[in-house]
Amino acid sequence: MFFLCVILSIILIVLWFVLYHMRSRSAIFLNKDEACEYFVAHHSLYINSLSKEERRIKGIDINGSCYDIGRKIISEFSIAEKKMIRNRLPPDQFDIPWFFIKVSINYENGYPHTINGAIVLSEGDVSSTVLRHERVHVLQKQYSEWFDSYYSNLYGVDRLSNIKIPSELKMRVRSNPDTPDLNYGLRVRSVSSTISHIIPLCLYEKDLIGVKSMSETIIVGYCIPTNQVYPIDAFKLWHDNGGPKEMKKAEHIHEWVAYNWEDGFPNLIYKKWKNYYKNNKV
Numbered sequence: 333m334f335f336l337c338v339i340l341s342i343i344l345i346v347l348w349f350v351l352y353h354m355r356s357r358s359a360i361f362l363n364k365d366e367a368c369e370y371f372v373a374h375h376s377l378y379i380n381s382l383s384k385e386e387r388r389i390k391g392i393d394i395n396g397s398c399y400d401i402g403r404k405i406i407s408e409f410s411i412a413e414k415k416m417i418r419n420r421l422p423p424d425q426f427d428i429p430w431f432f433i434k435v436s437i438n439y440e441n442g443y444p445h446t447i448n449g450a451i452v453l454s455e456g457d458v459s460s461t462v463l464r465h466e467r468v469h470v471l472q473k474q475y476s477e478w479f480d481s482y483y484s485n486l487y488g489v490d491r492l493s494n495i496k497i498p499s500e501l502k503m504r505v506r507s508n509p510d511t512p513d514l515n516y517g518l519r520v521r522s523v524s525s526t527i528s529h530i531i532p533l534c535l536y537e538k539d540l541i542g543v544k545s546m547s548e549t550i551i552v553g554y555c556i557p558t559n560q561v562y563p564i565d566a567f568k569l570w571h572d573n574g575g576p577k578e579m580k581k582a583e584h585i586h587e588w589v590a591y592n593w594e595d596g597f598p599n600l601i602y603k604k605w606k607n608y609y610k611n612n613k614v
């Protein structure tokens with residue numbers, strides 16, 4: 333009897349393990365038609381917001397509708413690529429399938445990013461770290477309310493309303509599909525300061541007409557309510573209030589957290605998140 337129980341327990345553990353991994357490895361690769369439809373449905377707003385010059389910088393070399401652009405840049409994953417991605421999927425316990433879209437290497441400089449619930453990749457190797465980073469961006473889009481309160485409580489970053497970023501700054505912002513809302517400001521704790529929040533903005537270094545690559549950028553801190561602008565790497569108030577030193581994290585709170593979580597979801601947060609997630613499944 334004891335022996336039977338042990339065998340049964342082992343079978344159950346193996347079954348759980350297999351099911352757990354099957355669930356976390358459910359990758360769906362959109363074919364070209366599906367991806368184009370998805371692109372138009374979820375990315376038109378973004379594409380239409382790009383200026384002519386920014387389209388050029390982002391490797392969009394046709395004048396046309398969002399659908400035309402999708403047809404030009406979207407391709408399909410090879411069997412080898414699908415296998416590689418499946419093998420790299422980091423296990424997690426979110427009951428959300430992994431959706432993937434493949435685009436050409438010139439589009440968005442080949443940077444992995446997300447469109448709604450789909451991860452967009454171009455050719456080449458992709459690591460589990462990158463996949464988890466993009467997974468965080470998908471979660472940020474689907475559960476923004478949870479993330480807003482998390483940012484406010486743990487990072488001292490508030491989602492601000494009624495902010496009008498001056499147009500001379502806004503026109504130089506490098507658009508990022510993973511950070512559609514710019515109005516997240518790092519709270520300044522000092523009561524004597526006239527500045528209440530600092531909004532980081534990733535700007536092209538010069539007028540867009542002279543910009544050749546998406547990497548020609550500088551991050552500045554735009555101060556609320558004083559409208560002052562400082563380069564963030566030397567901005568003492570930013571650093572004194574916990575703003576990240578690494579420029580890739582400084583760009584936006586979504587990037588800050590995605591980089592912090594890309595090696596694994598923090599356990600304590602993960603438990604809290606799971607409770608929320610159970611009751612608020614999209």
Ligand SMILES: [Zn+2]
Pocket residue numbers: 465469510586587590
């Ligand atoms: Zn990112």
